[in-house]
Amino acid sequence: MKLTLRKYQTEADGEKIRQFLREVFLLNNHREMSWPLYRWDYWRWHVNENIFKFNLSAAVFLWETADGRLAAVLNPDGAGEAFLQVHPAFHSSELEVEMLSAAETQFATTQAGGSQRLVVWAQGNDWARQDLLARRGYSKDENPEYQRRREMSLPIPEIPTPEGYTLRALGDVDEHPARSWVSWKAFHPDEPDEKYEGWDWYANVQRAPLYRRDLDLVA
Incomplete structure (x- = not known):
C-alpha cells in the first residue's frame, strides 16, 4: 500500500x-x-x-x-x-x-x-x-531495556506506610513549589541548589491529558 x-x-x-x-x-x-x-x-x-x-x-x-x-x-x-x-x-x-x-x-x-x-x-x-x-553499520548497545508485566487481576500486596509518614494526593497549586523541589533533588542529587530553576515546569506536566492529581502521590 x-x-x-x-x-x-x-x-x-x-x-x-x-x-x-x-x-x-x-x-x-x-x-x-x-x-x-x-x-x-x-x-x-x-x-x-x-x-x-x-x-x-x-x-x-x-x-x-x-x-x-x-x-x-x-x-x-x-x-x-x-x-x-x-x-x-x-x-x-x-x-x-x-x-x-x-x-x-x-x-x-x-x-x-x-x-x-x-x-x-x-x-x-x-x-x-x-x-x-x-x-547499515549499527552496533548493538550493551545496556538493554527490560520490560516487565504484571496481571492486573493479581491481588495488590499490602505494603505498610513507613512510620511517621502519610501518603496522600498532591494538594493545590500552593504545593507545587515543594513538589517540584523534591523532584529536582531526586533527579539531580549532585547538582548545586543554585542550578534549580523553579517550579513553573510542573504546570506543563499537569497539562498532559493522562495526568491525574489524585494519582500524583506525595508523602
Missing part, C-alpha cells in the same frame, strides 16, 4: 498520534512494541516541553494512507535518538528502510571526529529491524 510521509502540523496531529498509539498497544497485546500512550504524553508535555524543546513540526513525522489513516510515526526522545512506531497492519521492510533513512537524516548527531551517531531501539525479537540495523 502506498503511504505518504508528512510532518507534524497541528495539535490535531498530536491527538491523532495518541489514538494511533492506543490502537497499536492493544493490537500488540499490551506489549510495548511502540510507545504506550503514557510515554508519548510524558515526552510531549514534560521531556520535550521542559527539556529538549524540539519543534514538533520539525521533529515528528507521520506516514499515512490515502484516506488519512496513520500507519507509522517517527519521533525522537532526546538528541540523537529515534523511535519508530509502526502499526502492525502496515509493517514492511520498505517502510522500515524509509523510516530509518528519515531518522538518519533528521536525528543523527555529529561526533567530535566527524562520525555520525544515532540510537535506534529494537525489540529483542524484532529480527527484521535488527538485521536492517546491522546491515
Whole structure:
C-alpha cells in the first residue's frame, strides 16, 4: 500500500498520534512494541516541553494512507535518538528502510571526529529491524531495556506506610513549589541548589491529558 510521509502540523496531529498509539498497544497485546500512550504524553508535555524543546513540526513525522489513516510515526526522545512506531497492519521492510533513512537524516548527531551517531531501539525479537540495523553499520548497545508485566487481576500486596509518614494526593497549586523541589533533588542529587530553576515546569506536566492529581502521590 502506498503511504505518504508528512510532518507534524497541528495539535490535531498530536491527538491523532495518541489514538494511533492506543490502537497499536492493544493490537500488540499490551506489549510495548511502540510507545504506550503514557510515554508519548510524558515526552510531549514534560521531556520535550521542559527539556529538549524540539519543534514538533520539525521533529515528528507521520506516514499515512490515502484516506488519512496513520500507519507509522517517527519521533525522537532526546538528541540523537529515534523511535519508530509502526502499526502492525502496515509493517514492511520498505517502510522500515524509509523510516530509518528519515531518522538518519533528521536525528543523527555529529561526533567530535566527524562520525555520525544515532540510537535506534529494537525489540529483542524484532529480527527484521535488527538485521536492517546491522546491515547499515549499527552496533548493538550493551545496556538493554527490560520490560516487565504484571496481571492486573493479581491481588495488590499490602505494603505498610513507613512510620511517621502519610501518603496522600498532591494538594493545590500552593504545593507545587515543594513538589517540584523534591523532584529536582531526586533527579539531580549532585547538582548545586543554585542550578534549580523553579517550579513553573510542573504546570506543563499537569497539562498532559493522562495526568491525574489524585494519582500524583506525595508523602
